[in-house]
Amino acid sequence: MERYRGIGDVPSTRARRMHRYWLDKKGERAMPARSDIEPGEIKDLLPHVILSRLEYEPFRVLYKLIGTRAAENAGMDYSGHYLDELDFVSEHGTDWPAVYRTIAADKVPLYGLCQIRFTDGVIKPYVVAMFPLSSDGDRVDQVLAIEDLELDLLETERLPASEIVDKKD
Numbered sequence: 550m551e552r553y554r555g556i557g558d559v560p561s562t563r564a565r566r567m568h569r570y571w572l573d574k575k576g577e578r579a580m581p582a583r584s585d586i587e588p589g590e591i592k593d594l595l596p597h598v599i600l601s602r603l604e605y606e607p608f609r610v611l612y613k614l615i616g617t618r619a620a621e622n623a624g625m626d627y628s629g630h631y632l633d634e635l636d637f638v639s640e641h642g643t644d645w646p647a648v649y650r651t652i653a654a655d656k657v658p659l660y661g662l663c664q665i666r667f668t669d670g671v672i673k674p675y676v677v678a679m680f681p682l683s684s685d686g687d688r689v690d691q692v693l694a695i696e697d698l699e700l701d702l703l704e705t706e707r708l709p710a711s712e713i714v715d716k717k718d
Contacts, residue, residue: 550643550661550677559660561697563597564678568658570594571680571693579656580681583691599694601632603653609633610649610692619696622665622675648679653689656681665698673698 553559556568570591574581588595596618602611610632620626627635632645643663652659659679666672675698682691 550648550663553660553662556658556660556678559676559678560662561676561678561695563594563697564660564676564695567591567594567678567680567693567695571658578686580683580686580689582684582686583682583693584684586682586693594695597695597697599692599696601649601692601694603649603690603692605688608646608650608653610646613691618698622696622698624668649692652679652681652692656683656689 556565559565559568571581574585583600591598596616598614598616599612599619600614602613603609604611612627612630612632615623615626615628620628623637632649637645643661648659648661658681661677662674663677664672664674675696677694677696679692679694681689682693684690
């Protein structure tokens with residue numbers, strides 16, 4: 550994953566909208582709780598949303614909800630599965646356990662550009678934006694994420710040139 554410095558660098562309207570929503574829900578707190586998130590308020594984003602629960606001792610990630618577009622992009626609905634049980638053969642070059650450990654430690658949103666490899670060998674970039682949630686206001690116990698593979702033309706101008714062209718290995 551190539552990390553973005555901040556939301557202003559993220560080439561995804563959906564990710565920026567989710568960022569604004571997360572900020573509104575957190576208010577003056579470090580991060581909102583899952584109970585603050587109202588799915589009806591972000592209906593159009595739900596197909597792209599991934600909700601996961603973080604467990605500690607040992608550290609594990611359980612996927613609670615996978616939006617229909619996110620499941621389609623992955624080639625499966627992995628709701629109810631732990632990250633360490635899955636083999637994301639379509640994922641190209643992202644260390645997801647490290648990403649989740651980072652968001653748990655830093656307790657701030659994380660934005661990045663990832664790559665997905667389709668069955669025909671084509672590799673495409675997609676944006677991921679991950680937002681920590683906390684039921685006690687301190688420990689990250691859930692992560693609300695959005696994946697955006699459907700970047701529009703103006704947004705793709707903000708990607709590195711090497712990421713815009715479909716690649717085959």
